Amino acid sequence: MTAAFDRHLLVAEDISVHIPSGGGTVRAVDRVSLSLERGKTLALVGESGSGKSMLCRAILGIPPGRAATRGRIIFGERDLAQLPEKELNAIRGREIGVVLQNPMSSLNPVLKVGWQIAEPMLRHLGISLLKARERAVELLGAVGIPRPAERVDCYPHQLSGGMRQRVAIAIALACDPQLLIADEPTTALDVTVQAEILNLLGRLQMERRMAMILVSHDLGVVAGRAHETAVMYAGRIVEQAPTVILFDQMRMRYTRALFDSIPRLDAPSGQPLASIGGQLPDLAAELQGCRFAPRCRRAEDRCFAEEPPLVADGLEDHRFACWFPCEPGISVTPPGPLLPKRIMS
Amino acid sequence: MGKRGSITFWLAIGWIAVVIVCAITAPWWPVPAPDLIDPDLLATPPCVGHPLGTDTMGRDIAARLLFGARVSIIVGFCAPLVGMVLGSLLGVPAGFYRGRPERLILFILDTLLAFPGLVFLLVFTFVFGASLTTITVALGVLTAPRFARVARANTIRFAEREFVLAARGVGAGDFSIILREILPNVLAPMLIYMLLVIGFVIVAEGGLGFLGLSVPSPAPSWGGMIAGGRDILDQAPHVSLIPTAVMFLTVLSVNLIGDAVRGRLDRREGQL
Numbered sequence: 001m002t003a004a005f006d007r008h009l010l011v012a013e014d015i016s017v018h019i020p021s022g023g024g025t026v027r028a029v030d031r032v033s034l035s036l037e038r039g040k041t042l043a044l045v046g047e048s049g050s051g052k053s054m055l056c057r058a059i060l061g062i063p064p065g066r067a068a069t070r071g072r073i074i075f076g077e078r079d080l081a082q083l084p085e086k087e088l089n090a091i092r093g094r095e096i097g098v099v100l101q102n103p104m105s106s107l108n109p110v111l112k113v114g115w116q117i118a119e120p121m122l123r124h125l126g127i128s129l130l131k132a133r134e135r136a137v138e139l140l141g142a143v144g145i146p147r148p149a150e151r152v153d154c155y156p157h158q159l160s161g162g163m164r165q166r167v168a169i170a171i172a173l174a175c176d177p178q179l180l181i182a183d184e185p186t187t188a189l190d191v192t193v194q195a196e197i198l199n200l201l202g203r204l205q206m207e208r209r210m211a212m213i214l215v216s217h218d219l220g221v222v223a224g225r226a227h228e229t230a231v232m233y234a235g236r237i238v239e240q241a242p243t244v245i246l247f248d249q250m251r252m253r254y255t256r257a258l259f260d261s262i263p264r265l266d267a268p269s270g271q272p273l274a275s276i277g278g279q280l281p282d283l284a285a286e287l288q289g290c291r292f293a294p295r296c297r298r299a300e301d302r303c304f305a306e307e308p309p310l311v312a313d314g315l316e317d318h319r320f321a322c323w324f325p326c327e328p329g330i331s332v333t334p335p336g337p338l339l340p341k342r343i344m345s
Numbered sequence: 346m347g348k349r350g351s352i353t354f355w356l357a358i359g360w361i362a363v364v365i366v367c368a369i370t371a372p373w374w375p376v377p378a379p380d381l382i383d384p385d386l387l388a389t390p391p392c393v394g395h396p397l398g399t400d401t402m403g404r405d406i407a408a409r410l411l412f413g414a415r416v417s418i419i420v421g422f423c424a425p426l427v428g429m430v431l432g433s434l435l436g437v438p439a440g441f442y443r444g445r446p447e448r449l450i451l452f453i454l455d456t457l458l459a460f461p462g463l464v465f466l467l468v469f470t471f472v473f474g475a476s477l478t479t480i481t482v483a484l485g486v487l488t489a490p491r492f493a494r495v496a497r498a499n500t501i502r503f504a505e506r507e508f509v510l511a512a513r514g515v516g517a518g519d520f521s522i523i524l525r526e527i528l529p530n531v532l533a534p535m536l537i538y539m540l541l542v543i544g545f546v547i548v549a550e551g552g553l554g555f556l557g558l559s560v561p562s563p564a565p566s567w568g569g570m571i572a573g574g575r576d577i578l579d580q581a582p583h584v585s586l587i588p589t590a591v592m593f594l595t596v597l598s599v600n601l602i603g604d605a606v607r608g609r610l611d612r613r614e615g616q617l
Contacts (some may be wrong), residue, residue, distance in 0.1 A: 062513045098515075110530055112496035123515070
């Protein structure tokens with residue numbers, strides 16, 4: 001294997017997810033490539049429907065319904081796209097963990113949480129029931145649930161949303177995966193709990209040296225938490241850079257608009273919240289030119305005719321797809337006050 | 346549940362409890378044997394020795410009600426169980442796999458539903474003989490398509506829930522997902538539906554008894570008792586009306602319990 005594969009845990013090339021629907025084939029993800037090094041965090045950012053979750057599900061090999069996934073997904077030394085279902089089942093939960101968006105519905109309401117944490121261990125590690133229960137208690141402690149020995153016998157409805165998301169994280173971490181996919185892990189939670197969960201994920205990632213794909217629609221969530229950030233729009237990656245660089249200079253106008261629409265505490269009261277006018281293009285239609293053009297204030301004829309390639313301009317790590325990018329050097333400060341970095345122990 | 350609702354609910358529970366206890370303790374009650382004929386007292390109203398009177402053949406109505414309760418209770422609970430198991434076997438895979446297998450199973454179900462139930466029961470009891478077991482199985486098969494529909498609808502509902510996706514995310518295969526994620530969740534709506542079916546089955550068994558197709562005479566069944574009194578309805582109405590009232594109250598109670606439990610579970614579901 002080449003040096004690139006040694007360093008990289010995950011290399012995805014040209015991933016497309018096509019979902020057949022009544023109005024034609026929806027290209028939820030369209031020729032997306034990304035790579036992730038061991039122990040690093042990649043953030044996927046974009047508004048609802050931009051294809052972030054679909055991309056995650058494609059990597060996990062569980063696209064919705066009759067959707068078809070194309071492309072190569074090299075994980076370790078295997079191409080996940082080529083593996084039969086049985087071998088994928090052996091990887092999911094063992095080497096790749098996943099935390100879903102809504103902890104209210106991602107836990108089975110009729111099984112005790114201890115069972116749900118023990119299940120992947122029983123399946124993948126072949127340990128005894130007693131040992132699995134012991135480890136479940138340990139894991140509950142590790143994800144910051146007080147009195148884990150009692151909570152292990154709780155049903156999900158006896159726990160709060162934040163607690164349930166901690167349980168979901170414990171399930172994902174049960175077999176010590178190398179990669180954790182967190183698909184909007186805090187979207188359904190209160191702002192204060194959001195920060196706690198994100199900090200917990202960050203801490204666990206450091207301790208366990210996991211790589212992580214962190215999906216969010218909120219650039220503010222990503223700031224300071226991901227090594228690299230990829231911005232998605234209408235099934236394509238439109239800008240990608242190390243997070244620090246991205247916040248230093250946003251080149252793609254969609255990224256900029258996304259950033260401007262984060263509500264800020266230091267804004268004068270009464271000022272209306274910024275939003276991006278228009279809506280996502282119909283992904284079932286044949287799309288021409290830049291997909292963001294219809295909503296972009298600076299769009300010109302070329303934007304509607306030709307699709308801009310995802311290329312670097314100056315900085316090698318910083319790639320973006322825009323014909324008329326923002327001037328480099330417009331520095332923006334991440335919205336600090338909205339998400340206090342450390343509130344929990 | 347309002348105060349009035351809860352009183353009727355507990356009355357219904359009480360009545361069902363009485364019926365079940367009677368069915369279990371039937372042989373120990375101080376009444377004559379159910380098939381003991383007293384030729385001197387034909388269709389008499391309640392009197393000493395016959396607390397609820399006698400039927401047209403001079404048999405004690407109270408005793409026959411007690412033993413008839415056994416038939417009604419066994420058929421009423423076991424037939425829906427048979428239907429639930431059969432229905433789950435058909436409905437859960439249909440809802441989980443969708444597509445071609447689902448269409449095939451739905452076609453089978455539609456065929457079964459379109460087949461006249463009474464004709465099916467007549468043929469089934471004719472071929473296999475009328476006994477408690479065949480009646481139970483036949484009524485179970487008859488209710489299976491409805492259970493299958495409930496199972497399928499709920500499977501579809503739960504298969505789309507995030508915890509099934511989460512289970513896939515930890516490497517669970519189809520079988521394990523059906524067993525651990527779908528079935529336990531589908532069970533609750535199935536059991537509630539079962540409560541509603543119990544009422545239907547008790548009535549159906551009564552109907553079969555009325556036609557003489559339930560447990561063979563002289564073994565008592567409520568339907569048979571009602572049928573036995575129909576010729577003397579004008580002279581001794583109690584012979585038919587007492588078992589009718591008992592069956593009516595039992596079915597009503599089962600349905601009331603079913604509605605109440607469903608209401609409670611629907612509210613619980615909202616919180617999940």
